[in-house]
Ligand SMILES: Nc1ncnc2c1ncn2[C@@H]1O[C@H](COP(=O)(O)OP(=O)(O)OP(=O)(O)O)[C@@H](O)[C@H]1O
């Protein structure tokens with residue numbers, strides 16, 4: 001039977017600082033569980049991973065020691081999902097016998113350490129080390145947001161049928177421009193699993209990613225999601241793409257939409273950058289979107305691809321007023337003018353963004369152009385885009401800024 005988990009549980013023998021994290025033992029076999037519980041005096045004991053999950057508290061670091069009965073293929077699988085979903089949980093395997101295959105499986109499951117179950121001294125040391133590491137990394141993470149909004153926030157998806165047209169640039173800068181104008185939370189999601197570069201564009205470490213967030217949704221615990229976001233200095237809450245996703249990897253549609261829906265429960269604006277990929281997941285995301293920023297360039301292939309893309313969207317009954325055309329590098333002198341593009345697409349080029357050298361310069365500086373060059377032409381257009389999307393919400397933010405005292 002599990003111990004109460006309401007108060008911090010430390011290991012009596014592990015010395016000072018143990019109230020900075022909790023310690024739990026997970027082992028179905030009573031004999032092993034008791035042995036581990038004795039070695040790690042004061043640790044909470046659980047019969048199963050499900051039991052442990054019930055008692056996890058958002059934002060509180062916990063070292064979970066998994067006993068010998070968990071070190072089996074199904075157990076490793078469960079622990080892998082758990083470590084992905086709960087970044088403040090540090091897994092340690094206490095196994096009957098240390099062997100290369102077991103160490104490898106534990107590593108793949110996201111374990112921080114693997115020790116021999118009979119070696120009490122090493123186990124105590126390992127738990128203390130993992131606990132301190134967890135405490136340090138959890139302290140720098142965004143605190144969990146527990147209160148929900150009365151109405152869901154807005155889902156804004158930045159999409160194009162052609163690569164390299166400026167989707168990520170627009171997603172990042174619109175999010176930052178919004179965060180500059182509201183006290184409400186603004187989230188930025190990188191749904192480009194393979195080549196996502198939001199983390200690089202904002203200079204934030206991809207500690208916990210959209211893949212981890214999707215795993216937390218599987219656990220039916222959207223609240224944990226808030227603790228997985230990384231806060232950029234502008235105030236934007238970022239959910240980056242994994243730094244090393246396998247080629248061709250995508251998230252299942254329901255997970256991608258589920259992550260966004262969960263973010264909408266506590267963020268006023270959720271901006272999603274997408275890959276140039278017309279798959280089921282992107283389609284589901286577009287279906288769920290409140291606004292779709294369709295990004296196009298000033299060249300024939302880009303316009304042709306957009307036209308084909310719009311026809312596909314039409315077939316999926318995605319269109320109408322949700323589609324807003326963002327024409328990037330709209331001032332580029334080519335033998336194609338904006339009016340012609342509007343005619344071909346049957347869509348007003350509502351948001352022209354000029355080509356501006358300040359954009360690539362800011363990319364190389366690791367700062368969004370709206371911060372780096374607040375007065376340049378691209379910033380003015382991107383600010384206009386953000387303000388238009390926010391509507392009345394931006395007005396309240398402007399008042400807030402006007403109300404600030406000048407230095
Ligand atoms: N308005 C602009 N003026 C000048 N350069 C720009 C502008 N918009 C984007 N760029 C540059 O174009 C390049 C591609 O932009 P970005 O990465 O945003 O495109 P993308 O559509 O996200 O590409 P991908 O399909 O690879 O994800 C970047 O180097 C960016 O700095």
Ligand SMILES: [Mg+2]
Nearest residue numbers: 167168192197
């Ligand atoms: Mg991109």
